[in-house]
Amino acid sequence: MEEDVEEGTCNEAEIRRVVEGMLEKRQIRCWNCGGNHQPLRSKPQSKIARVASLQHPSNSVFVDGLVDGKERLLLLDTGATRTIIRPDIVGTEARITPTSWRLRTATGDPATIRGETNVTIVIGNVSFEHRALVAEIEDELILGMDIMNTKGFELDFKNNVLKINGEKIVLHRKTEETIRVVLAEDTAVPERSEMILDAQLAGNPGVGNIMVFEPRSHDGEVARGIAVGKALLLTEKTVPVRIMNLNHHPVNLKKGIVLGYCSSVSSVIRKLDTRGNSIGRITGELLNLLSSSSRSLR
Missing domain, CATH: 2.40.70.10 (Acid Proteases)
Structure with a gap:
């Protein structure tokens, strides 16, 4: 009889573990974090x-x-x-x-x-x-x-x-760098003349991107007496570059010579002067001039 009692007896630690497990299952938990005693309505849903x-x-x-x-x-x-x-x-x-x-x-x-x-x-x-x-x-x-x-x-x-x-x-890329602009073909520029030459971009900036062309810091680096114009351009297979020969003799430019550099621009802004007061003032001055001038014609 004593052996049957001993076999069916649980130790105190095991009983405590089972009871605590049953109590824990009855506790209200938060659906977000799983914490105890924090119902769903007490915490905002994460977005x-x-x-x-x-x-x-x-x-x-x-x-x-x-x-x-x-x-x-x-x-x-x-x-x-x-x-x-x-x-x-x-x-x-x-x-x-x-x-x-x-x-x-x-x-x-x-x-x-x-x-x-x-x-x-x-x-x-x-x-x-x-x-x-x-x-x-x-x-x-x-x-x-x-x-x-x-x-x-x-x-x-x-x-x-x-x-x-x-x-x-x-729009532009973060890794963009300045791009060299080089002359596409050997060209003879007549004396005291202005020309638009074909140039190429020494890189791959894509097609149709808006860039600003800056000539080299010293025009003498292109050729003595040759002035190169700054311009806003769209990137294509070839791009136009305006130059002027200020010399009294022709100048030969070699293919591949660096004319300047291209870099990205941030924005293109079109502004219109809509100030009506200046237009009104000019119109009034013209009317007064017309009135005073017409007196001598009467």
Whole structure:
């Protein structure tokens, strides 16, 4: 009889473990974190912000802009649902508030979100304030679809521009460098004359990109008495370069000579003078002149 009792007896530690397990199963847990005594309604649901990658690929496109008054390089990411700023770019007086947003990348890279903050962004002539996530990213600021949709961004990759509020902002790559512009063929430039010559770009900037051509710092580096003009051009197989021979004798230019350099431009702005007061003043002066002049004709 005593042997039967001993075989059916559990030790105190085993009983305690079973009882604690039963009590734990009855506790209310949070669906988000699994913590005890925190119902679902007591914690906000996490929201997911998506971004293509924390490190930009080689074909990424950028625009120049201002963030809180400082010049920054802004990455355009159509795969990002939210605009994201790097912590060290946030202004010293800016307030970073906690957020329930989480960051998820297409490549699975981890990212730490510090919070949210308000930033003032200027692109071309357009200025606006926006709420951005603060996270550890490679670039200074990622422009997400939240800004692109609300501000009416139009990306024109064919012409390599961003259209916003009637202005065209030139897109460019972060790794762009100045490109040498060389003469395409041997050319004899007559004395005291001006010519437009065919030149080639010593690189591969693509076709249809807007670039600014700057002549070499000293015209004498091309040839003595040869002046080269600055120009805005579209990249093609050959590009036009305007030169002038100021000498009283012809000058022969050899194929491959460096005429100058091309670099990207930030934006193309078209401004119209619509000040009516100056037009009115000029018109009034002309009317007075006409009136005084016509008196002698009577």
